[in-house]
Amino acid sequence: MDPATIRDVAALAGVSAATASRVLSGNPATSPAARARVEHAARELDFRPNAQARALRRTRSDSIGLLVSDVRNPFFADLAHTVEQAALEAGYVTLLGNANESEQQQDRYLDTLISRRVDGVIVAPQGDGSSSIATLVARGIPTVFVDRTVPGVDVPSVTTDSDAGLREAVAHLAGHGHRRVGYIAGPPTASTGRERLAAHTRALAEHGLDADPALVVSGDFQAASGSAAVRSLLELAHPPTAILAADSLMAVGAVRQLQERGIRIGVDVAVVAFDDIEWFSLMNPPLTGIAHSVEAMGRAAVRLLLAVMAGERPDPVRLPSSLVPRASSDFAVPARPVVAVPPPSTPREQPS
Amino acid sequence: MDPATIRDVAALAGVSAATASRVLSGNPATSPAARARVEHAARELDFRPNAQARALRRTRSDSIGLLVSDVRNPFFADLAHTVEQAALEAGYVTLLGNANESEQQQDRYLDTLISRRVDGVIVAPQGDGSSSIATLVARGIPTVFVDRTVPGVDVPSVTTDSDAGLREAVAHLAGHGHRRVGYIAGPPTASTGRERLAAHTRALAEHGLDADPALVVSGDFQAASGSAAVRSLLELAHPPTAILAADSLMAVGAVRQLQERGIRIGVDVAVVAFDDIEWFSLMNPPLTGIAHSVEAMGRAAVRLLLAVMAGERPDPVRLPSSLVPRASSDFAVPARPVVAVPPPSTPREQPS
DNA sequence: CGATTCCATGGAATCGATTCCAAGCCATCG
DNA sequence: CGATGGCTTGGAATCGATTCCATGGAATCG
Known part of the structure; x- marks a missing residue:
C-alpha cells in the first residue's frame, strides 16, 4: 500500500x-x-x-516557479504555456502561481515558492519591491523579471520595448486624421503601465497631437477598468476620436462599453490595443493590436534564468513591438465626432 | 547565506x-x-x-496537482484559475500541469506529480486509462476527474451534461429551417468527444434532421482541426447550412476557414460552439455558444477532491448546459446554399 | 609472485522538520 | 508531607534518497 x-x-x-x-x-x-x-x-x-527526500539531500529541487499577474489574461496564459514548455525541455517542472493582480497574493505565492526551495523564479512583479521580492533577492534565489520590472531591484529581465510599437500606433492614428487620442493607461504601480504611458506621451509630442491630460485615464489591466475608462472619456467636453488601451483586457472592456453605447468601432471611433492576441482578428471589427512575441519572451526568460542559476549575470533582453493594423483603426477620422458635443468654440492647441 | x-x-x-x-x-x-x-x-x-523536509516527515505536502488538457484553451485557463483559488482557500497550493492534448505529456506530468507526493490530483484525462492514470488509482492517490472521464476507471468526476445544451442547439437550428448540420466532433479518445457526438446524434433524430454520416468530421479540440473539418464539409456534394463545433477552439478554426473563403457566418451559414467563452460575444458576428459554468466545475472538483482526501466516496457531479443564442445562428436558413453545388438530383432522406 | 591500482559495493552520516518518549517541574490533593 | 497529575521541555528517532568513506576483490605491473 x-x-x-x-x-x-x-x-x-x-x-x-x-x-x-x-x-x-x-x-x-x-x-x-x-x-x-x-x-x-x-x-x-x-x-x-520521493522527490522531497531527493531534493532535501541534494540542495536543488529541479523545479522553478513562475508567478504571473493574471492567468486569465491570454497574454499570460500563453506565457505560462511557453515557459512551461521551455523549462520542461531543460529538465525543470514549473510551479505556476497566479497573483491575480494583487500584491498580497503575489507575496503569498512567493513565500510558498521560497519554502518549496525552487531553484529559481520567473516573476511578472506587482507593485514596487514588495517584501517578498526583497527576500528573494536577499537570499540569492535566482530570479528573472518578465514583462515587468521593479526599479532599484537589480535582476535580469525580459521586457518589451513599447516605444516602437506605440510610436507606430500613434503615427498610424495621426495619419488617419486623429488629433485627440484617448489613452487607457495601465496602473502606475506596474513598470509596463508607466513605460507605455511615457512612450505614448512622447509619440504624441512627435506627431504634434493633442496632449490634453484629460485624455489619459488609468486602469488596472483588467477588463472592467477599460469600460470605466471609456465612460469617463466619453464624458469629456471634447471626446477623443481614437482610443488606445495599454493591454488587451482593458481593450475588451472598452469595446464592450462602446458597443453598449452603440458607438461603431472602426467608423465612429478607432480602437488600438497593446498586445496582439489571437482573438483580435476575429472580433467585430478586427482589432488593431501592438504585437510582441510571447513565445520569444517566455523562452528568453527561461534562458536567462538558467544562466542566473549557472552563476552568470546575463544582460537584460528587450524585445521589439510593432503595429498590426486592422479594421478597428483603418479609416479616416470623421469630420465631426458622432458623439454629441458642444461645437468647439475655443479649439485649443489644435495646429491647423 | x-x-x-x-x-x-x-x-x-x-x-x-x-x-x-x-x-x-x-x-x-x-x-x-x-x-x-x-x-x-x-x-x-x-x-x-523547508517544505520538503516537512513533507517528508509528515506524509502530506499540502499541495494538489491539476492536469489540464491545454492551458491556452480559455475554458481550461479559467478552470485553472478557479481551481487554484478554491484550493488556496482550503490551504493547498496547486501544481499546474499542461498535457497539451498529448497522452505522453500527460503521463510525464502525472509521474512528476506522483514523485512530488501531492496529496491529490484533479485531472482532465487524455485517452483511455493510460498507464499513469492506472498507477494513480492503484496507489490510492486521491483523484478526481474534471470535464472528462475514463470509462472503467472508478473515480469521482465533475462533468457537464451535454445533452440539454446540444438538444437546445439542434432545436434552435431546426427551428430556423436547417436540415443539414455539419458536426465537428472532438476526438473519440476523449469522453467529451464521444458523449457530445452521441447527444448530437440523438438530438438530430428527435428533430428529424438529416443524419448523413458524412456530416460528422472528427477534430482534436484544437483550432487547426476545426479549419480542416470545415474544408472537408464544404467539399460535400450537399454541404451543411449550419456547423456545430464540439469546443471553442475548433469553432475558432472553423470561423477562420469560413472567413477565408468569404462565406458569411450568420448569413450564409450558421455556427454554434460547445463552450461559451467571453470572446464569443465580441466576435464578428457574435458566436452562439453552449454555456456551462467553469466556476461551478472548478469549485466542485476541489470540493470532491477534499472529500476523497478525507476518505469519503462523493457522488459524481453533473452540471447543466444551455444554449446562448447569438447572431451567428440567429437567422432563417437561405432557400439555397450559397456555396456552389450541383443541383440535388437525388435528394436523399430529406423528408418534405 | 607480491604489490599497487582500480572498481564496485555496503555502512553510515546527512539533509531539515516533526514527533514519540521520557523526564523535570510545579501545583494540588488526600 | 508524599504522591499524583498536568505542563513544558529536550533528546533521539524518523521520513527517503544521496554521498562520503572504507573495504574487499580483481586486475595490472614490476
Whole structure:
C-alpha cells in the first residue's frame, strides 16, 4: 500500500540502498549485473523516487516557479504555456502561481515558492519591491523579471520595448486624421503601465497631437477598468476620436462599453490595443493590436534564468513591438465626432 | 547565506529544535515565554521552513496537482484559475500541469506529480486509462476527474451534461429551417468527444434532421482541426447550412476557414460552439455558444477532491448546459446554399 | 609472485522538520 | 508531607534518497 522506497528496491534486487541509488541516478560506478537487477526490481515495484527526500539531500529541487499577474489574461496564459514548455525541455517542472493582480497574493505565492526551495523564479512583479521580492533577492534565489520590472531591484529581465510599437500606433492614428487620442493607461504601480504611458506621451509630442491630460485615464489591466475608462472619456467636453488601451483586457472592456453605447468601432471611433492576441482578428471589427512575441519572451526568460542559476549575470533582453493594423483603426477620422458635443468654440492647441 | 534552519532559530531563542517546531506549528504544548522567544528569533532570521523536509516527515505536502488538457484553451485557463483559488482557500497550493492534448505529456506530468507526493490530483484525462492514470488509482492517490472521464476507471468526476445544451442547439437550428448540420466532433479518445457526438446524434433524430454520416468530421479540440473539418464539409456534394463545433477552439478554426473563403457566418451559414467563452460575444458576428459554468466545475472538483482526501466516496457531479443564442445562428436558413453545388438530383432522406 | 591500482559495493552520516518518549517541574490533593 | 497529575521541555528517532568513506576483490605491473 505504502509507496515503495529505494530500500525496498534494493532488498528485492539483493543490493544495498547505496547501489540502488547509484544505478537509478545513472552513476557509472555500477556493474552491469547490479544495474540489470536494480532496474528490474524498480520496474517490478513501480518505484517512484520521493522527490522531497531527493531534493532535501541534494540542495536543488529541479523545479522553478513562475508567478504571473493574471492567468486569465491570454497574454499570460500563453506565457505560462511557453515557459512551461521551455523549462520542461531543460529538465525543470514549473510551479505556476497566479497573483491575480494583487500584491498580497503575489507575496503569498512567493513565500510558498521560497519554502518549496525552487531553484529559481520567473516573476511578472506587482507593485514596487514588495517584501517578498526583497527576500528573494536577499537570499540569492535566482530570479528573472518578465514583462515587468521593479526599479532599484537589480535582476535580469525580459521586457518589451513599447516605444516602437506605440510610436507606430500613434503615427498610424495621426495619419488617419486623429488629433485627440484617448489613452487607457495601465496602473502606475506596474513598470509596463508607466513605460507605455511615457512612450505614448512622447509619440504624441512627435506627431504634434493633442496632449490634453484629460485624455489619459488609468486602469488596472483588467477588463472592467477599460469600460470605466471609456465612460469617463466619453464624458469629456471634447471626446477623443481614437482610443488606445495599454493591454488587451482593458481593450475588451472598452469595446464592450462602446458597443453598449452603440458607438461603431472602426467608423465612429478607432480602437488600438497593446498586445496582439489571437482573438483580435476575429472580433467585430478586427482589432488593431501592438504585437510582441510571447513565445520569444517566455523562452528568453527561461534562458536567462538558467544562466542566473549557472552563476552568470546575463544582460537584460528587450524585445521589439510593432503595429498590426486592422479594421478597428483603418479609416479616416470623421469630420465631426458622432458623439454629441458642444461645437468647439475655443479649439485649443489644435495646429491647423 | 544558507537559509536558516529550525535549529538556528532554536539556538537563537535558547530552546531545543523540538520546542521551536512546536511553537511554529501552533502546538499548544508551549509556554508563552518560549512562544515569544521563538517567534522573535524566527522573525529575526527570516526563517522559512523547508517544505520538503516537512513533507517528508509528515506524509502530506499540502499541495494538489491539476492536469489540464491545454492551458491556452480559455475554458481550461479559467478552470485553472478557479481551481487554484478554491484550493488556496482550503490551504493547498496547486501544481499546474499542461498535457497539451498529448497522452505522453500527460503521463510525464502525472509521474512528476506522483514523485512530488501531492496529496491529490484533479485531472482532465487524455485517452483511455493510460498507464499513469492506472498507477494513480492503484496507489490510492486521491483523484478526481474534471470535464472528462475514463470509462472503467472508478473515480469521482465533475462533468457537464451535454445533452440539454446540444438538444437546445439542434432545436434552435431546426427551428430556423436547417436540415443539414455539419458536426465537428472532438476526438473519440476523449469522453467529451464521444458523449457530445452521441447527444448530437440523438438530438438530430428527435428533430428529424438529416443524419448523413458524412456530416460528422472528427477534430482534436484544437483550432487547426476545426479549419480542416470545415474544408472537408464544404467539399460535400450537399454541404451543411449550419456547423456545430464540439469546443471553442475548433469553432475558432472553423470561423477562420469560413472567413477565408468569404462565406458569411450568420448569413450564409450558421455556427454554434460547445463552450461559451467571453470572446464569443465580441466576435464578428457574435458566436452562439453552449454555456456551462467553469466556476461551478472548478469549485466542485476541489470540493470532491477534499472529500476523497478525507476518505469519503462523493457522488459524481453533473452540471447543466444551455444554449446562448447569438447572431451567428440567429437567422432563417437561405432557400439555397450559397456555396456552389450541383443541383440535388437525388435528394436523399430529406423528408418534405 | 607480491604489490599497487582500480572498481564496485555496503555502512553510515546527512539533509531539515516533526514527533514519540521520557523526564523535570510545579501545583494540588488526600 | 508524599504522591499524583498536568505542563513544558529536550533528546533521539524518523521520513527517503544521496554521498562520503572504507573495504574487499580483481586486475595490472614490476
